[in-house]
Amino acid sequence: MSTINSMKLTIEAKSQNESFARSVVAAFFVQINPTLEQIEDVKTAVSEAVTNCIVHAYNGAQQGTIEIACSLTEDTLTVEICDFGIGIENVEQAMKPFFTTTSTGERSGMGFTVMQAFCDNVCVTSSKGHTTVKLVKKVA
Ligand SMILES: Nc1ncnc2c1ncn2[C@@H]1O[C@H](COP(=O)(O)OP(=O)(O)OP(=O)(O)O)[C@@H](O)[C@H]1O
Numbered sequence: 696m697s698t699i700n701s702m703k704l705t706i707e708a709k710s711q712n713e714s715f716a717r718s719v720v721a722a723f724f725v726q727i728n729p730t731l732e733q734i735e736d737v738k739t740a741v742s743e744a745v746t747n748c749i750v751h752a753y754n755g756a757q758q759g760t761i762e763i764a765c766s767l768t769e770d771t772l773t774v775e776i777c778d779f780g781i782g783i784e785n786v787e788q789a790m791k792p793f794f795t796t797t798s799t800g801e802r803s804g805m806g807f808t809v810m811q812a813f814c815d816n817v818c819v820t821s822s823k824g825h826t827t828v829k830l831v832k833k834v835a
């Protein structure tokens with residue numbers, strides 16, 4: 696299906712921008728009439744992805760850039776969340792439930808599992824200096 700609308704947002708990797716980012720994506724998503732549950736699903740998934748950029752990509756330094764690109768077809772939202780941080784060495788391993796590189800006990804290693812549970816598709820590509828998390832959510 697063809698794209699009916701798109702938008703891009705660039706934010707600083709600061710924790711105070713996490714709720715802003717998920718609200719902006721949700722506000723964009725409402726154009727294709729999702730249910731309240733679908734909106735909540737997208738907010739949760741975006742929140743996990745953006746938090747990963749802040750916490751992991753830039754090591755919680757509260758600096759760095761996150762780019763969020765959204766596009767809509769009649770029945771699908773696609774969100775790409777990009778950072779330019781340390782990258783993920785082994786994406787397959789990183790996406791496994793309970794895998795985390797944070798040893799402080801603060802993290803449960805469930806971020807990608809949550810994204811997969813709340814979206815129709817999650818695709819991660821990463822190399823040093825560039826990670827992209829692509830989330831797909833259908834309304835039909
Ligand atoms: N944008 C990123 N840049 C670099 N590494 C990342 C990024 N996103 C995730 N990772 C790596 O993948 C691992 C798994 O991520 P995931 O979100 O599943 O768990 P977590 O962030 O460790 O814990 P939780 O999300 O439950 O708080 C992270 O511990 C981190 O090593």
Ligand SMILES: [Mg+2]
Nearest residue numbers: 743747806807
């Ligand atoms: Mg996480």
